[in-house]
Amino acid sequence: MNASDRTPADLLRSALAADPARPLVTFYDDATGERVELSVATFANWVAKTANLLQGDLAAEPGDRLALLLPAHWQSAVWLLACSSVGVVADVQGDPGSADLVVSGPDTLDRARACRGERIALALRPLGGRFPQAPEGFADYAVEVPGQGDRFAPYAPVDPEAPALAVGGAELTADQVVARARQDAAELGLAPGSRLLTGRAYDSWEGLSTGLLAPLAAGGSVVLCRHLDRLDEAALARRVETERISNTAV
Numbered sequence: 001m002n003a004s005d006r007t008p009a010d011l012l013r014s015a016l017a018a019d020p021a022r023p024l025v026t027f028y029d030d031a032t033g034e035r036v037e038l039s040v041a042t043f044a045n046w047v048a049k050t051a052n053l054l055q056g057d058l059a060a061e062p063g064d065r066l067a068l069l070l071p072a073h074w075q076s077a078v079w080l081l082a083c084s085s086v087g088v089v090a091d092v093q094g095d096p097g098s099a100d101l102v103v104s105g106p107d108t109l110d111r112a113r114a115c116r117g118e119r120i121a122l123a124l125r126p127l128g129g130r131f132p133q134a135p136e137g138f139a140d141y142a143v144e145v146p147g148q149g150d151r152f153a154p155y156a157p158v159d160p161e162a163p164a165l166a167v168g169g170a171e172l173t174a175d176q177v178v179a180r181a182r183q184d185a186a187e188l189g190l191a192p193g194s195r196l197l198t199g200r201a202y203d204s205w206e207g208l209s210t211g212l213l214a215p216l217a218a219g220g221s222v223v224l225c226r227h228l229d230r231l232d233e234a235a236l237a238r239r240v241e242t243e244r245i246s247n248t249a250v
Helices: 008-018 040-057 072-088 172-189 205-218 233-242
Strands: 021-031 032-039 065-069 090-094 101-104 120-121 163-167 169-171 194-200 221-226 247-249
Touching: 008 040, 008 072, 008 172, 008 205, 021 072, 021 205, 032 040, 040 072, 065 072, 072 090, 072 163, 072 205, 120 172, 163 172, 163 205, 169 172, 169 221, 194 205, 205 221
Parallel strands: 021 221, 065 090, 065 101, 090 163, 101 120, 194 221, 194 247
Antiparallel strands: 021 032, 163 169
């Protein structure tokens, strides 16, 4: 990747310039049987649309705080990079009551109602499906995002030295996120083309790094598995083989 990249959004732009067709995120939900594979270009398109929703319809500005109440999921990865694109602080599993806006999955809606700002809900259904009926007090992400623009330009430049990510009681600047992701990639032995399988939750730095940031920093890809504990050893071995896994962090 480009040594001058200083934000996670920069890392994605470099990946897009280098090889837009290669896989970036492959998602499994072993409770439902869902499998989704997103190329760099497809993932970047989702990020652009989500960033446009965030900056435009939701009026989020650099420095605003977004409580991200989502599990390990490909759409959660999209929101992380959309926040980075706008300059919004992604507060992973943070307090909605002190956030400017909240993004919630279907299991955390009651908690998310503590947010006095904009509220977005994700059904997390296969193929990015919408809720049968949007939860009261929330906009349905699957309804709002398709009509957003496919290209994103921030109203103001994103400051790499400003807070970008809060997780596990620590707050990191965009610069620090990129530096730690690169360090993790080296420690995991990731290189361009590496394919990392992980079943870690998106509730810690380790989960976010192995589940997106370190593979992105290395020029590799991630196979992100939710409910991985439902696979027996034989099924896990088959996935490692069929997905051509080079590294694991489970």
